[in-house]
Amino acid sequence: MSTEISKLGEFGLIRHLTQDIKTKNAETGRGVGDDCAVLNYGGDKDILVTTDMLMEGIHFDLTYMPLKHLGYKSAMVNFSDIYAMGGMPKQITVSIALSKRFGIEELDEFYAGLRLACDAHNVDIVGGDTTTSMTGFAISITCIGEVEKGKAIYRNGAKETDLICVSGDLGAAYMGLQLLEREKTVYYQQLAEAQKMEGEAKTRAMKNLETAQPDFQGKEYLLERQMRPEARRDIIERLQKAGVRPTAMIDISDGLSSELMHICSQSNAGCRIYEERIPLDYQTAVMAEELNLNVSTCALNGGEDYELLFTVPITDNEKMEQMKDVKVIGYITKPDLGMALITRDGNEFELKAQGWNPVEI
Amino acid sequence: MSTEISKLGEFGLIRHLTQDIKTKNAETGRGVGDDCAVLNYGGDKDILVTTDMLMEGIHFDLTYMPLKHLGYKSAMVNFSDIYAMGGMPKQITVSIALSKRFGIEELDEFYAGLRLACDAHNVDIVGGDTTTSMTGFAISITCIGEVEKGKAIYRNGAKETDLICVSGDLGAAYMGLQLLEREKTVYYQQLAEAQKMEGEAKTRAMKNLETAQPDFQGKEYLLERQMRPEARRDIIERLQKAGVRPTAMIDISDGLSSELMHICSQSNAGCRIYEERIPLDYQTAVMAEELNLNVSTCALNGGEDYELLFTVPITDNEKMEQMKDVKVIGYITKPDLGMALITRDGNEFELKAQGWNPVEI
Numbered sequence: 001m002s003t004e005i006s007k008l009g010e011f012g013l014i015r016h017l018t019q020d021i022k023t024k025n026a027e028t029g030r031g032v033g034d035d036c037a038v039l040n041y042g043g044d045k046d047i048l049v050t051t052d053m054l055m056e057g058i059h060f061d062l063t064y065m066p067l068k069h070l071g072y073k074s075a076m077v078n079f080s081d082i083y084a085m086g087g088m089p090k091q092i093t094v095s096i097a098l099s100k101r102f103g104i105e106e107l108d109e110f111y112a113g114l115r116l117a118c119d120a121h122n123v124d125i126v127g128g129d130t131t132t133s134m135t136g137f138a139i140s141i142t143c144i145g146e147v148e149k150g151k152a153i154y155r156n157g158a159k160e161t162d163l164i165c166v167s168g169d170l171g172a173a174y175m176g177l178q179l180l181e182r183e184k185t186v187y188y189q190q191l192a193e194a195q196k197m198e199g200e201a202k203t204r205a206m207k208n209l210e211t212a213q214p215d216f217q218g219k220e221y222l223l224e225r226q227m228r229p230e231a232r233r234d235i236i237e238r239l240q241k242a243g244v245r246p247t248a249m250i251d252i253s254d255g256l257s258s259e260l261m262h263i264c265s266q267s268n269a270g271c272r273i274y275e276e277r278i279p280l281d282y283q284t285a286v287m288a289e290e291l292n293l294n295v296s297t298c299a300l301n302g303g304e305d306y307e308l309l310f311t312v313p314i315t316d317n318e319k320m321e322q323m324k325d326v327k328v329i330g331y332i333t334k335p336d337l338g339m340a341l342i343t344r345d346g347n348e349f350e351l352k353a354q355g356w357n358p359v360e361i
Numbered sequence: 362m363s364t365e366i367s368k369l370g371e372f373g374l375i376r377h378l379t380q381d382i383k384t385k386n387a388e389t390g391r392g393v394g395d396d397c398a399v400l401n402y403g404g405d406k407d408i409l410v411t412t413d414m415l416m417e418g419i420h421f422d423l424t425y426m427p428l429k430h431l432g433y434k435s436a437m438v439n440f441s442d443i444y445a446m447g448g449m450p451k452q453i454t455v456s457i458a459l460s461k462r463f464g465i466e467e468l469d470e471f472y473a474g475l476r477l478a479c480d481a482h483n484v485d486i487v488g489g490d491t492t493t494s495m496t497g498f499a500i501s502i503t504c505i506g507e508v509e510k511g512k513a514i515y516r517n518g519a520k521e522t523d524l525i526c527v528s529g530d531l532g533a534a535y536m537g538l539q540l541l542e543r544e545k546t547v548y549y550q551q552l553a554e555a556q557k558m559e560g561e562a563k564t565r566a567m568k569n570l571e572t573a574q575p576d577f578q579g580k581e582y583l584l585e586r587q588m589r590p591e592a593r594r595d596i597i598e599r600l601q602k603a604g605v606r607p608t609a610m611i612d613i614s615d616g617l618s619s620e621l622m623h624i625c626s627q628s629n630a631g632c633r634i635y636e637e638r639i640p641l642d643y644q645t646a647v648m649a650e651e652l653n654l655n656v657s658t659c660a661l662n663g664g665e666d667y668e669l670l671f672t673v674p675i676t677d678n679e680k681m682e683q684m685k686d687v688k689v690i691g692y693i694t695k696p697d698l699g700m701a702l703i704t705r706d707g708n709e710f711e712l713k714a715q716g717w718n719p720v721e722i
Contacts, residue, residue: 002464004461021485024483032487032489037487042406044403049503055494090386091386095413104363125392126392126410127411133416135497138414138416138458140414
């Protein structure tokens with residue numbers, strides 16, 4: 001009998017698979033355990049490598065995700081990991097496996113999105129693999145980037161009194177997903193009802209469904225955040241221009257709580273963040289209200305924001321307060337103070353990282 | 362209506378997807394079109410990158426492929442692409458997607474094979490992604506390697522009169538696959554017959570099947586070549602020691618014909634190879650006889666050999682004749698002479714590359 005992988009959880013599984021990996025080559029600066037591996041092949045640059053695998057039915061749903069957006073997003077999530085090390089993405093390899101239901105036009109759509117993302121971030125497609133899948137669509141992208149030698153920003157450099165900063169706003173991509181899932185459910189309910197009808201009523205209902213478009217007015221931003229995330233190259237450039245070097249950095253893919261936990265545990269530190277300082281968009285708040293969800297919980301655990309979370313020395317406070325689209329949300333403490341959220345009414349709650357959604361193994 | 366991808370064929374598809382890709386970064390030496398991309402990040406090394414995706418039911422069959430062997434082979438096929446550029450593999454990232462039927466023990470088996478391959482070739486596992494799949498097992502590995510600056514060996518350097526060399530022997534991996542497929546068919550036939558039986562006869566037949574082991578005696582080499590291929594690091598080292606620099610090189614994954622075609626078309630050349638010089642193992646020949654197949658056809662089109670095919674200047678003839686486990690099988694000609702096989706009885710046949718098996722899109 002074999003042991004269910006879900007028993008280990010995401011972080012347990014990663015630990016299990018990587019705990020006794022020892023690197024053998026001088027060229028391997030840093031292996032597993034950060035947003036990217038860092039390689040030193042000589043010269044005045046270090047090389048960053050990151051990879052992501054996206055599976056149909058797990059990471060994306062083609063009933064509402066257009067292939068062009070999927071291509072764009074697949075590239076973007078990898079660029080985001082390079083930026084999270086303070087580096088610049090340069091090349092990607094793209095491997096895809098597709099079932100026979102895909103034609104050349106669909107493949108072209110996917111590649112169009114991929115190229116759009118690459119052009120916007122000055123990245124070259126340098127290789128890959130295209131093959132068949134028995135069932136769903138699988139995407140694996142590896143991104144290679146560069147950073148000045150010795151200047152990669154890790155998760156483990158946060159120090160007591162450092163300020164915790166976050167770019168953009170949080171929770172919107174998660175809300176976009178809820179919105180899309182809700183409309184999908186509504187559509188299938190209406191379809192089931194139409195199929196139960198007879199004669200002309202059925203014909204009319206089916207025709208209506210064919211042309212029906214869900215009403216996303218006033219929620220465009222949520223959809224955009226879910227379907228067309230933007231990796232924050234601009235923030236890296238802004239930090240460089242301002243002469244600010246983060247002490248630790250990570251991108252927010254699993255949710256603010258989870259990423260904060262990575263920084264704190266790897267830096268052997270604690271933290272205090274303020275609920276009222278978590279950046280939220282108006283549409284996110286409205287949608288949370290509509291769905292009867294706590295908007296802060298969504299921002300803390302939603303994930304897929306692809307914003308940057310980083311810490312800077314307290315002496316950079318003024319620069320950070322002036323930096324466009326960046327917000328200071330708290331500070332780093334001694335490790336024994338743990339990780340806490342200070343709520344709007346002044347209470348302190350322990351922050352818990354959720355890691356993977358239960359469906360993810 | 363969308364256009365079936367199979368209409369383009371493998372080479373047509375790759376051309377379609379890559380034809381208008383222009384690289385933008387100075388660090389991108391060579392993008393798509395060879396065994397690896399070649400990147401120049403400064404320093405005295407060039408960086409090689411290759412990636413492969415393996416899908417259950419397409420590239421491997423878990424009914425007879427043990428997970429440890431699968432891990433080993435998945436790594437090896439990537440190393441082989443690095444050697445095919447004259448480089449040395451240094452790091453891999455490993456992404457896998459698995460369905461719930463896999464437990465931790467199975468994952469450990471896969472990783473054990475992966476590590477065995479990495480230890481044997483001095484490669485570090487530096488990252489990856491582990492996620493869930495709705496159905497089958499998907500593996501995507503990216504390998505990074507190095508080669509002295511400007512010394513990568515491409516497919517396009519073969520010149521008229523160059524000798525065509527191949528390492529090891531060909532066709533055995535393909536024969537191993539045929540053998541495994543045959544035994545699988547036999548097993549399922551016996552199972553179906555047993556299930557039709559009744560009472561004690563059925564119990565006995567089922568029990569027999571449980572403990573039955575296919576008889577692979579005298580065919581071990583074929584199985585090993587299929588399940589445990591070895592990337593030819595030794596050949597790269599031998600060439601360096603002998604001071605031989607191939608003018609063109611590729612690894613044999615799709616079959617000798619197909620790889621020869623890549624070298625000839627990219628080098629704008631033709632070739633003549635001699636049937637009697639194609640290296641074959643005794644077991645390959647016996648198995649071909651058993652299956653009523655032409656053994657030369659198997660060696661030309663079988664694939665999965667992971668041997669090296671390369672060309673050297675004719676002045677290196679003596680060195681090549683003395684090199685262990687390497688055979689000169691023919692020579693490069695002017696392009697207008699085309700690609701031909703000289704059969705044992707002295708006839709000339711045009712060589713045709715098959716590329717992908719039809720099932721592969």
